[in-house]
Amino acid sequence: MQYQSQSVAKLYFIAAIGLFLGQILFGTVIGAQYIWGDFLFPAIPFNVARMVHTNLLIVWLLFGFMGAAYYLIPEESETELFSPMLAILMFWIFLAAGAATILAYLLVPYATLAEITMNDLLPTMGREFLEQPTITKIGIVVVALSFLFNIGMTMLKGRKTVISMIMFLGLVGLAVFFLFSFVNPHNLIEDKFWWWWVVHLWVEGVWELIMGAMLAFVLIKTTGVDREIIEKWLYVIIAMSLITGLIGMGHHYYWIGTPEYWQWWGSIFSAMEPIPFFMMVLYTFNMVNQRRREHPNKVALLWAQGTAVMAFLGAGVWGFIHTLAPVNYYTHGTQVTAAHGHMAFYGAYVMIVLAMISYAMPLLRGRVANSNKAQVVEMWSFWLMTIAMVFITLFLTAAGVLQVWLQRYTDAPMGFMAVQDKLEIFYMMREIAGIIFLIGLGTYIYSFFVGGEEEATA
């Protein structure tokens, strides 16, 4: 750690990992509810557990991005953070608001929560992933603005690099597109239309900038390859992601009541979306092969390489599988989508945040890298979680294909629930893979407490 103020990142990383654990616990609950419909009912109904699972994912990734920015921006700018106090204050506000929201989901019926939080004044609730009460959404905007102000001022007084600029651009985009969560027209088609401006333009747009910047940062630090080379790749990957990703949004507009041309635009542009992810794999492995130093933090590099590969598979390949309109006509909203969602989020965003934590956390704790023993434990967690996620994806894909076959691509379609019964075997296997993922996450958390001889001190 070169700058004292980078230490605020530690708080954010710890919170991120804690919330990640919560997300996975609820994931295993919903997984069980797919098999035993009344599991934990009425205490935790499926819709509530699912909401907690997805909301926690978003919140902990945001904590991860912010922590990464508080670590990365001072180091890139070669100056102390503008205001560590503001960063710490915002941390507690965000954590308190996040925790209160999740607890409210669990303790109060959703309709009552809407009433208490006066959703009537500015209705924004009740939409998938954007379930947060309006007051929480306003809080998120305030936190995001303070955060952008803080890192923006830091960048202004220091060195400007391509990595910090792209990171900042991505974070500004994240804040700007979140504003569309306040757009809530009565017309359901218009509602869905703008809803994707948050959901799609986050994960297939501006978040890719954040991911690219973080990956480039970790690669520069761990491989020692020239900044110019890495930046050039970054430019190209970002350009390609934006060319394909922005209009690729059309792949969500096939069947929601929007004009037919979206089927052409969506199919053509989103079919290209795997390309930047493939380039990311080439680039990451290329940089590792050209490395000029043997960084003692091996596991950070493992996460970085894992990100490239798993993002390509999850976002690229599994996205492509059902992105073309004629295919999506059958697969839309089936378990194929769930399979893609799981591996894409894990590969692209979970792994990059973990790569960043893995690189930064030892430095924040005063050493270049963790002991060999701790790294081996963390590598175990890498493989446990990654392989478990591969199996979750495969089982869900199998379930999805069978679902399409029985329910849609047939002359004698079966009813939704009848088909769900037929999928039970895959749901069972998915749940087992999910529990292995949870064990992997436990191993990951344990790795922070493994001692052993330290590699070196900072």
Place this chain on the structure above:
Amino acid sequence: MSESVAQSAIAKEPLPGDLAIWFVIMAEMLVFGVFFIVYVFVRSNNVELFNEYQLELHRIGGVINTIALITSSYFVAMGVYAIRKGDVQRTGNMLLLALLMGAIFVGVKIWEYSHVFGAGIHLSTNTFYTFYISLTFFHFMHVILGMVILAVIYSFLRKGKYTAEAHMDIETGASYWHMVDLLWVVLFPLVYIIR
């Protein structure tokens, strides 16, 4: 300085401009390439419809635009040639002429669109128009972007940023502009002419 110097420069540097722009060019060509292939495929399934509505397009406007872009590319190439000889004044003039030709393209295209949209035609009128508007509009946006790039380069040139030895930006911008031209050279016959 002359042919031989220019040739040796080419021999040393097979790709003019920044390597990154070539990745962008490849990516853009790939997207347009897929779009063209899809167009051909859809056309072959709707030959009568496409033949009928293709006749409604203003071909003379298309020809003027083809000439404008090719000429513009010529001026950009001359600009690169001039800066390699260190002739900043001539480079500036060439870039201005290229921008003028680009402006003609934009003017004609706006005129063409005003007729099409004025007649109440839109993206959903029929499959032909979906493709005509999508393809030409995406290309139109690239022309605008290319002009912005050339204008920025022109302003840097005026500030004395480029010399015979250091003028990578000009080659980079020129490469992008040639791509815009090339795409049109494929797009024009494909959408306006070939029946």
